[in-house]
Amino acid sequence: MDGLEARGVAGPFALKGVDLRVRPGEWVALLGPNGSGKTTLLRVMAGLLKPKRGAVYLEGKPLEAYGSYARGRLLAYLPQGGPYPEGLLVEEVVRLGRLPYLGLWGREGEADLEAVAWALEAAGAAHLKGRLLGTLSGGERQRVLLARALAARPRYLLLDEPTTYLDLEHQGEVVALLRALVARGVGVLSVLHDPNQAALAHRVAVLREGRLVAEGAPWAVLTEPLLRGLYGRRVRVALLEGRPHVYLDG
Amino acid sequence: MTLSLPLALKRSLVFAWLLALLSIALVLGLALGAVAVPPGDVVRALLGLQENPIITELRLPRVLGGMLVGAALGVAGAAFQGLFRNPLADPYLMGAASGAAFGVTLLAVLLGGLSPAFAQHAVFQGLPLSATLFGFLGALFATLLTLVLAGGVARTGELVLAGVVVGSVLTGLTTYLMLQDADRVRAVFAYTLGNLAFLGWPGVRALAVFLLLALPPLLLLGRVLNALQLGEEVARSLGLPLNGLKLLLLAAASLLTAASVAQAGIIGFVGLVTPHALRRLLGEDYRLLLPASALGGAALLALADLLARTLTRPAELPVGVVTTLLGGPFFLYLLWRRRGRA
Amino acid sequence: MKKLWAFFSVLLALAFAFPVTLTDDLGRQVTLKAPPKRIVSMLPSVTETVCALGACDRLVATDDYSDWPESVKKLPKAGGLYNPNPELIVSLKPDLVLVSRYGKLYETLERAGLTVFVVRTETYEDIFKTVRTVAQLLGLSAQGERLVAQIQREVYQEEARAAKAKGRPRVYYEIDPTPYTVGPESFIGVLIQKARGVNIVPKELGLFPKIAPEFVVEKNPEVIVATYPNARETIQSRPGWSRVRAVQTGRICVYTGGEDNLLSRPGPRVAQGLRLLVDCFHGR
Structure with a gap:
């Protein structure tokens, strides 16, 4: 029973009964129009919101069966947007990712510092560690926040629009980083607003009005009829080398 | 790496400055006062070579007590600001100080059979333990009431508004209790402006006890306060027990507020301005900001009291007037800077 | 015959003394057409002065703090400096209200058409000035002089006692x-x-x-x-x-x-x- 799995999750806000599973080493992209319940589903699966019906299972056990710190070691959650403590050093921000191992009073040990160094390296933020968060560009900041999420060496990463507000180059960096993590066996569930980024994931799940309307490989899900239903009539899809490319006609 | 060295240096310098300032406040505070005592005599009195109650019984405990009150207010302010991620949160604006004052006065009235003079006696000179505990409950109650009225911590405007309302109502109730019999307007007025005049060794001991109780957990929670700066959701996703944590922080900050109010009345601006100013110098790292606010608050209040008791000597100004005169313009400057940037 | 003459002279004095115009302690000219019969005193020391002049029965209300002589405790209480009750004062229809120079009570009362006299009682000298002024207002100038002399005599006795120490x-x-x-x-x-x-x-x-x-x-x-x-x-x-x-x-x-x-x-x-x-x- 691998993976992080939502079973019949319904209740908070828009969700009306969703089943979704993320396996280790798999990247699932969550797509859908505004208000479809993407962020809510992500927070439910991160254990931050309780569903009215249904439940979330982590490696076969209900999420509530885990202690909060144990859950924090397995699942890392990165919300969209702030707050960003501008006057905090990058290294300190990333070290906060070790709190699931430290609790309120614990002291950082060798393993914690190693994990922080690894996370900074993996996120491509090692050169930033002596800077204040407020002095970074949007892309740099996002990499630091990702490093914070990685510092606990989680088995699952839950990311809410990790590429918003980033320019094209930085979007590419973040996507490359996610692919590298997935290759090392991390399970990633990311809310994305750009179908072309979703097309890079292993699987795409599409939410609409609180229900999963499609789920599967990108080429099977990202079809013109479905996307037109979500985004309007002018959407076109071209399949290049088995990967869908979405663009607007005219 | 090139940037981290100057930053580390800068932060060490800030602490060096704070320690220097505190030492200056201590030395000047002992050397100057309503009565002129030659420096040699001050030293001899401190070393126990010469008996001089003005130094050992009045000035020394007053300076040390003022520092402890300032440290308590500074740390409480930093903790409130970190907890609520709101630079305007402080023991004063959150209503905690007024709540503590109400609690202390209520206790005094209950014990003293509705004698306002006894209330003043309790506030200024005695009942260190029970007064602080009652003040603690009052502060906690006021803070929670403010939070309920503001509908949470996120909205700065609502928070300040609710804090001001709660503070005013509780101050009104306190004044009402104090005015029960005679026309003691002057004393009530003096109380709301703070008073360190009669801080003696019992008061210093009481303050030390409560600081020892509340300061270590706060200083050890600096890292957790840092995590709160990433937002409550992230803090929860890291496994932090947020409700218990908030209650612990709130309780520790309220205890510090209550201890200082019980000993010295209401002294504004120290808890607001100290962490605010230090944040500009140190950044937002609460592992540094909390101890720095303790040192800074201690130095600020000791110097403010020094001015209060020497500017018009041998008469005194209410110390709260001095902190307000020092803190008010500084705060306006901060607001002006913010507007300039926005 | 002598008694009758005295009585007559008092009547005469009263007749010629009123209307009386005096300058109060805010520099305002206040005129009384006839000796006031319904007085409100908003200062404890002035209440005491009115009574010491033997005119206690003319008081219809005092401030909250007036408590001497015993008889004034029964009078309606019209508040203090910070919380005066002008409605009560107006409702009693006084022909003279004696107030402190602090606060704006006199403005309110004057707008309500009352005669208001502002008194300053702060220094030792104010005691005698107040006695003489209030005595004139009440048409009791002679009693005023007697009271001044009496107070000075009593004070002198105590001073003499202290001087012996x-x-x-x-x-x-x-x-x-x-x-x-x-x-x-x-x-x-x-x-x-x-x-x-x-x-x-x-x-x-x-x-x-x-x-x-x-x-x-x-x-x-x-x-x-x-x-x-x-x-x-x-x-x-x-x-x-x-x-x-x-x-x-x-x-x-x-x-x-x-x-x-x-x-x-x-x-x-x-x-x-x-x-x-x-x-x-x-x-x-």
Whole structure:
């Protein structure tokens, strides 16, 4: 029973009964129009919101069966947007990712510092560690926040629009980083607003009005009829080398 | 790496400055006062070579007590600001100080059979333990009431508004209790402006006890306060027990507020301005900001009291007037800077 | 015949005295057409003066704090300086209202069409000025002069008693535990001087300064006077004050429960307040 799995999750806000599973080493992209319940589903699966019906299972056990710190070691959650403590050093921000191992009073040990160094390296933020968060560009900041999420060496990463507000180059960096993590066996569930980024994931799940309307490989899900239903009539899809490319006609 | 060295240096310098300032406040505070005592005599009195109650019984405990009150207010302010991620949160604006004052006065009235003079006696000179505990409950109650009225911590405007309302109502109730019999307007007025005049060794001991109780957990929670700066959701996703944590922080900050109010009345601006100013110098790292606010608050209040008791000597100004005169313009400057940037 | 003549002269005096126009303590001209019969006094010392002039029965209301003589306690209470009750005052239809120069009560009452006279009672000299002014307003000038003479005689008796004492003790007078004290030029300061005490507070500090505790300890007063409840315990428990002479010898005179009013009210009972101080400084 691998993976992080939502079973019949319904209740908070828009969700009306969703089943979704993320396996280790798999990247699932969550797509859908505004208000479809993407962020809510992500927070439910991160254990931050309780569903009215249904439940979330982590490696076969209900999420509530885990202690909060144990859950924090397995699942890392990165919300969209702030707050960003501008006057905090990058290294300190990333070290906060070790709190699931430290609790309120614990002291950082060798393993914690190693994990922080690894996370900074993996996120491509090692050169930033002596800077204040407020002095970074949007892309740099996002990499630091990702490093914070990685510092606990989680088995699952839950990311809410990790590429918003980033320019094209930085979007590419973040996507490359996610692919590298997935290759090392991390399970990633990311809310994305750009179908072309979703097309890079292993699987795409599409939410609409609180229900999963499609789920599967990108080429099977990202079809013109479905996307037109979500985004309007002018959407076109071209399949290049088995990967869908979405663009607007005219 | 090139940037981290100057930053580390800068932060060490800030602490060096704070320690220097505190030492200056201590030395000047002992050397100057309503009565002129030659420096040699001050030293001899401190070393126990010469008996001089003005130094050992009045000035020394007053300076040390003022520092402890300032440290308590500074740390409480930093903790409130970190907890609520709101630079305007402080023991004063959150209503905690007024709540503590109400609690202390209520206790005094209950014990003293509705004698306002006894209330003043309790506030200024005695009942260190029970007064602080009652003040603690009052502060906690006021803070929670403010939070309920503001509908949470996120909205700065609502928070300040609710804090001001709660503070005013509780101050009104306190004044009402104090005015029960005679026309003691002057004393009530003096109380709301703070008073360190009669801080003696019992008061210093009481303050030390409560600081020892509340300061270590706060200083050890600096890292957790840092995590709160990433937002409550992230803090929860890291496994932090947020409700218990908030209650612990709130309780520790309220205890510090209550201890200082019980000993010295209401002294504004120290808890607001100290962490605010230090944040500009140190950044937002609460592992540094909390101890720095303790040192800074201690130095600020000791110097403010020094001015209060020497500017018009041998008469005194209410110390709260001095902190307000020092803190008010500084705060306006901060607001002006913010507007300039926005 | 002599009696009749006296009676006649009083009538005559009354007839010619009114209408009377006097300048009050805000520099306002106030005219009374006839001797007032319904008076409201908003100052405790003025209430005492009105009664000492024998016109207690003309009072229809006082402020909350007026409590002497006993009979005024039964009158309606029209609030204090900070919380006056102008509606009550107007409803009583007074023909003269005596108020303090602090607060804006006189404006409100004047707009309501009442005759308002503003009195200042702060210094020792104010006592006699107030007696004469109130006496004129009430058409009791002769009684006013008699009262002035009587007060001065009583004060002189106490001063003479104090002059016989050998010592002139250093005195610290505390009006509340903040601590606020009194300067030598305040009303109480003058009484301390008349009672042959030496106020430790220099006059440069003003009338009611907040004093530094270490200054008091340094000046080491031989007598402490305080006018609030529990003052003795409060003062004895202060850090470092156990070295003060007055605390060591127990010469702390506490006046509360009405006695404090004798000392704080510049009114016709000033000699009784002075007597308290003379007793305190030099013994009976």
